Amino acid sequence: MNNNKKYHALKVDTQKCFGCTHCMKICPTEAIRIVNGVAVIDNQRCVDCGNCLRACPADAFYVEQDDLSKINNYKHRVVLFPSVFIGQFSEIYSEGQIYEALLELGFTHIFEVEQPAGWLMESIKDFSGENIHRPLISSFCPAIVRLIQCKYPSLTAHIVRRKAPHDLAAHFAIEQLKKEGAKEDEIGIFYVSPCSAKMAAVNQPVAEKESIVTGVINMKDLYNRIMKLIPTKEKMDTSGFRRHLSREGILWSLPRGESAWYRKKSMAIDGIHNVVKFLERLENDEVPEIDFLELKSCSEGCAGGILLTGNRFLTVERLQKRAARYPKAAQVEVENAAKELVKKKLVADEIKPEHVFVLDQNRSKAIEKLQKINDILCQLPGLDCGGCGAPNCHALAEDMVKGKAKMTDCVFLQNKYLQEQKVKPEKAYKNLEKIWGKQRFEADCNKKGGRNEGF
């Protein structure tokens, strides 16, 4: 497997990172280790959920994004954003004012990705007729799709083979613009992402050849730009851009947004650690019959996306109020004849499992390694302190059998070896520096960390 092949939106700023271990402890796939004083992400294991970025007290994680000036290469500049973008703004701003600011910024067309969400729901229901596996698992959240691929390979067949709302919106926008006379190569589609997972999904889609989106914009960055440009009063009527938006569409990215619309026996779970617990049970056949499962990596769905500004619960509250003002999806008329064409484009490829947790392709070697892990675990203190640069004792033992770590990486064992004079003090100190970086332990009153950060 080529470790560089997989694209990830999350990166570590090694100037800011000081190896505090917050991210390493919270990562749901144990993808982070501390090496030379900074966090290093394992490309194969990372699912781009963004919990590391959320947990970081030093702002050391960042997401890669496209330069906004790239939009000027296109005659027709379309901005696509999920409804949660609107939900971040205080009630004193109307959606019209926000739309005006987007036009001011240089976009010519504005589409919220959830219009016309009815087509996507129809398409998902079509799929339920084609697939025998139950429950169907929504493909909405790319962090969840990647989590299932690597941690729950037996469940990949349950994932709905349909693309996400931003693909729907992109194809819909292109068809709308073409109808108005635009040429396809003059259209630039820019998607405003609420999280690292969607960014990675756009740049390297899991179940499609290549993404229809031209560029990805960081939602936090756009929020700041809009706040600078937002007019004090509405000067024009932008409601035409929102004529296909429905109540269900606005709520789509929030918890129960999909499942409430799918009806039948459906369930919704948000928060990746909650999802992990549930998928464990699902894999063991410990859950009752369910038709449709909506899983979202962030607590409160996309309102809790790592690139949103403000409080997720306030965002949900505002969106619920906003949704109540919009018509139901069944009452929204879409005068676009391209419905069948767009629906066809929403069909995604099959999602294949990725066996990243396999110890060895050779089974007898894998068993040997497992035995070794058990033997090593007998020696380790079982405190999961992270002093070795791995998230817990078990992870360190796994790293050891893979040849990526050694017994002396454990600070407790190292002390024991020092006492038994099996290791020299200079060697022991060098070992620590290898994990935590040079001069990490020298007195420094301005040192980062250990100051109740995050409280």
Next chain:
Amino acid sequence: MAIELNFTIEGGDFSNAGKASSKIKKVLKQLNIEAKIIKKIVVAVYEAEVNVAAHAYSGNVKALVGENDVVVMVSDSGPGIENVELAMKEGYSTASKEVREMGFGAGMGLANIKRNTDELKIETTVGEGTTVTFRCFY
């Protein structure tokens, strides 16, 4: 070569039933066993765990994960099974009202274990306990 995994189960402790099957599952995944087979094993172990929680006073699970198969031995000290043939029947259950109210005891346990395994042996002494041993080939 085989890996041995051991777990204990307390009678009545339904909240911890599932721990052994989850741990065994993790190990099987690390060995790259086919997902379908893993599922069968996990379902069988889980049913056996629930059986101990529902009927016995205490018990333990011993799994031997080998190169070609996994052998699981679940033994308990408990009331034993009076009529094994009847207990194997789908829908037959001696579970108490309390256990049924918790959503267990539908009488599918042993039948489900049989369906998901390649070999099954039940040894039981009334008033002493039961040992259920089963094997699955990869």
